[in-house]
Amino acid sequence: MIEFKDVTKSFKNVDAVKGVTCEIRDREVFGLLGPNGAGKTTLIMTMATVYNPTRGEVFVEGHSASAEPDKVKALIGISFQDPKYDRILSAREILEWHAKVTGVEKGVREKRIDEVLAKFGLTGEARKRTWTLSGGTKKKIENAKVFVQRPKIAVFDEPTAYLDVPSRLMVWDMIDELRDEGSTVVLATNMMDEADRMSDRVGIMSRGEMVRVGEPAALKGSLRGRDVIEMKLGVPIPELPGEVSKVEEVKEARFEGDVLKIVLSNGRGLLPHMINVVTAKGGTVQSVNLKEPSLEDVFLYYTGMKLS
Numbered sequence: 051m052i053e054f055k056d057v058t059k060s061f062k063n064v065d066a067v068k069g070v071t072c073e074i075r076d077r078e079v080f081g082l083l084g085p086n087g088a089g090k091t092t093l094i095m096t097m098a099t100v101y102n103p104t105r106g107e108v109f110v111e112g113h114s115a116s117a118e119p120d121k122v123k124a125l126i127g128i129s130f131q132d133p134k135y136d137r138i139l140s141a142r143e144i145l146e147w148h149a150k151v152t153g154v155e156k157g158v159r160e161k162r163i164d165e166v167l168a169k170f171g172l173t174g175e176a177r178k179r180t181w182t183l184s185g186g187t188k189k190k191i192e193n194a195k196v197f198v199q200r201p202k203i204a205v206f207d208e209p210t211a212y213l214d215v216p217s218r219l220m221v222w223d224m225i226d227e228l229r230d231e232g233s234t235v236v237l238a239t240n241m242m243d244e245a246d247r248m249s250d251r252v253g254i255m256s257r258g259e260m261v262r263v264g265e266p267a268a269l270k271g272s273l274r275g276r277d278v279i280e281m282k283l284g285v286p287i288p289e290l291p292g293e294v295s296k297v298e299e300v301k302e303a304r305f306e307g308d309v310l311k312i313v314l315s316n317g318r319g320l321l322p323h324m325i326n327v328v329t330a331k332g333g334t335v336q337s338v339n340l341k342e343p344s345l346e347d348v349f350l351y352y353t354g355m356k357l358s
């Protein structure tokens with residue numbers, strides 16, 4: 051188990067993480083969600099012993115990250131958001147070095163490295179110097195470090211940023227495999243589909259605070275009454291948001307381009323009525339879409355980035 055106890059991390063006058071208290075359970079995939087600047091990376095760095103909290107403490111399997119960093123480091127493998135490599139090293143050298151220092155047995159090192167490189171389609175690039183590699187390739191190497199290490203606690207900070215779709219799917223499969231083998235996984239991301247697909251539970255961060263923790267399904271359920279109707283209109287009519295907002299169940303309404311987006315309770319029941327209201331004002335409805343809350347809606351709602 052990983053326990054964050056009232057963790058605050060400040061940089062000069064920026065409070066990057068503010069009083070976060072939460073637990074990550076053994077063998078779960080914990081998705082850490084939040085917009086850019088929310089404090090995800092900083093929080094991860096406190097558990098990875100890279101930063102000491104300004105206040106509060108992090109415990110990893112009972113060991114304090116600040117008082118017993120070596121014990122904590124031995125449990126964790128981390129794929130950093132922005133890896134900085136020594137330019138003269140190649141992918142293979144980076145992985146060999148990483149495997150060695152994290153104690154991967156000599157007998158299995160080469161085999162694992164070969165396997166992971168092959169899965170990422172990097173076999174041909176494994177001996178190139180890293181400065182010649184693209185951002186996506188560097189990201190693959192960074193993830194590969196953790197897949198070679200196979201740590202008790204695997205931490206991935208935006209592991210699929212810059213990756214193409216097949217590589218993203220590959221990373222997701224490999225993370226699933228790690229979890230099946232018994233690793234606990236912390237996955238920081240701002241991609242909702244990734245968090246929803248991968249996580250047993252998610253923690254939503256906003257402006258340094260942990261604003262919500264729960265299973266994706268439970269969080270979506272907490273927004274019951276926030277269905278969304280999207281109506282594509284031939285021509286947007288400016289007074290329509292005001293008009294549909296007169297209906298009691300409507301919480302928010304606005305245009306996104308030529309799509310009228312209405313947030314309301316009982317979307318299913320009120321759909322015909324909404325179409326009538328729009329048509330009565332001269333709107334031509336070209337298509338209609340009813341959505342129950344998605345993880346993205348949950349995220350936008352709890353980070354205060356909701357429709358207004």
Ligand SMILES: Nc1ncnc2c1ncn2[C@@H]1O[C@H](COP(=O)(O)OP(=O)(O)O)[C@@H](O)[C@H]1O
Pocket residue numbers: 061064065066067084085086087088089090091092093
């Ligand atoms: N080393 C640092 N020095 C100063 N400010 C920092 C540093 N690292 C992060 N910050 C600031 O802390 C806040 C949280 O950043 P970060 O943890 O990187 O968020 P996220 O990973 O969610 O995008 C941001 O405002 C960022 O600018």
Ligand SMILES: [Mg+2]
Pocket residue numbers: 090091092131207
């Ligand atoms: Mg980050």
